[in-house]
Amino acid sequence: MNCRLCQKELDAYQEGVLPEGTRSQVENHLGECKECSESFKLVGLANKVMADEKSMQSNPFLVTRIMANIGELGNNQAGYQPIPFYQKVLKSALVAFSVAAAIFLGIMEGNFNTPTQSTTKLPVEMTYMNDVVLESVDLLSQI
């Protein structure tokens, strides 16, 4: 038996499911080949760790915990009431009406509440005054 064939059969050899002839061939090879013998130990190690994990038991209260969660889930679903159609329409209409009313009131406020105009009238001669010839304020700053 060569190393490739031996490596392929290692797992079955470990589990003890090989037929007698193949089993003795594997045994002979393992006795001669150091590398395959090392591989066999590693296969044993991996199988042992996996068997340890496999034998672990879950939390004894796991079923109760699961059923409690399922119960909660059921209650939440039972407590969920769909909103009736008329309520949905009424709510939307109310929101739309509020927005429209707010815009309308804003416009009304802007149009009717104009600031009061100044009642003091300027003398008529002021309108004929030519501002261009007046002294610039900049000139005053140079003094």
Added chain:
Amino acid sequence: MTDNEIILQIVQGDQDLFRKLVERYQPLVFRTCMGFLHNKDDADDLTQEVFIQVYQTLPGFKGDASFSTWIYRIAVNASLNKIRKSSKNSFIQRMETVFGFDKGQEVTFQIPDNENPENILVLNEHREWVQKALNSLPENQRTAIVLSKYDDLSQKEIAAIMNTTEGAVEALIQRAKASLREKLSHFKKKK
């Protein structure tokens, strides 16, 4: 009472009958989760999530495959999703470990009281090697080896769960075993 009869009654509103399904399939789901996660508490939590998912999707169970195949698929997908999520968070966890916020995972294996401390250390080291080697396998190889080694399923059953052929499952398991041997010998040489 068969699975299909129980499922029919649950779908019709008999919620309490779900307990029967949980009691029947909980060890199977837990073992599968344990094979992927290698941590008892995580496997417990994931088992719970799997059953909640099963309950929520139960009306969608058509009965094309057996119920056990269906529940295995849910458990495998949930486990792979959990691993993908945790690998995304691994950078944050590494930073937390560096800065001392993370206390690390507790060792959850049952160690015999009479075992001497040196043996315990060696045992833990070996467990770490095997877990690392299993975690480094591609998803399909990992699924095939977990279903084969932890759940003792036949290649035919694994093929049904993975939606593939028996030949493909055999190839996956062989490749996974070879890869495990290679990785374990690498860990041993590094030591």
